[in-house]
Amino acid sequence: MLSIKEYLRPDTLEEAYDLGKMENTLYVSGGLMIASLKSSRLERLVDLKNLGMEEIEDGKRVKIGANVKLSEFMTNPLLSSLNHGFFKKTMKDVGSTQIRNMATVGGSVAFRLGWSDVITALMASKATVELYEGQLNEVSLERYVKEKRRKEIVTAIYIPKNDRFLAFEKFSKSTFDIAMLNVGVGMNIRDDKMSDVTVVVGSRPMISGRIVEVEKFLNDKELSNSIEAAAQLMRDTIKVGGDVRVKAEYRKVLSAALLKKAMRGIGDES
């Protein structure tokens, strides 16, 4: 049991935002992360479930309400077909069935966790984040995870609708353990030539981020001839740290190996 004083269930975004401004207050959606907190200062939770935010809307891009569960990426026909089935395939490697039935896309992003597989995968797709901070704003996911905001409510994620090929790879002790490192790659590919490349690495153990040196190197090159050199460049340039799970040097080796695997996967698929 968490020793808190209040569990509040507001009905509107405005009300939730005002309640969230109180000291020692956190928002809760899926609840997985909050339930793991050991903070003795936490006094109240503001439940975001009554706010809706469960829509999945098709258009020039796909809007995914913040309260949509990760399991929807595998079962919803629109989400599971995006980018050649990328999200359906990727989410199988994120958590367990039970965790995917509980965790929401908004919560997965809002906590800005360094080891998040979801952030890496979404960043590779160039997703953007819609936030409520007294008014609705939209920022790129890349910018959102770097910024220090307080008390904002993530209301939706937008995924661009396009034909880019995306791949996600992670290395962990068991299928649903926290990754020692994860890699997301996205690109357009025509006649083996790559463009609009994104290379994202997470669980380094710091927050997921794009590896711009590798992206620049890969743009306008042929995929099949560039894999080894890109992997070497990744190993030489990436900034990683060590922690209780794995040493920094091992993470560097992993980053190169997972990039190769992801690029080969895209090569086979395209």
Place this chain on the structure above:
Amino acid sequence: MKVEFKVNGKMHSVNVEPGEFLLETLRNLGYKSVKHGCDTASCGACSVQLDGKPVLSCRTFTATVNGHEIKTVEGFSKEGELSNIQRALVEEGAVQCGFCIPGLVVTADALLRENPSPTEDEIKGYLNGNLCRCTGYESQTRAILKVAKDSRGEKS
């Protein structure tokens, strides 16, 4: 705070602490099949169905199930008669210490509703959050395949 929800078809109206987890509430109500295992969202022993989908009761705030429906393994057997999944697990020798079995039953039931003809890999993938330290999963996978075949009227 007051919370109202159904467990195995029976309505409950209970007063709970704001930070109380469903695992604690269910066990206090007498649903002892719901096991307190790892408490870190890793083992699946506390799994229950929330509106038909398996979730971890050790990480679900009771406040969030207000107006929803829970199913535990107590809801599977009728008048002492085991359900198909329970019977298959017993017949295939998939129950040893038994601690993981309630969580496994509710998860396997959801799998077979979502996918009545799962492959061996699909079963292992769906159940990867239900850890078992005794069986090595072979007998459990066999049991679920058997139930799926039986329900399709095929000979197993």
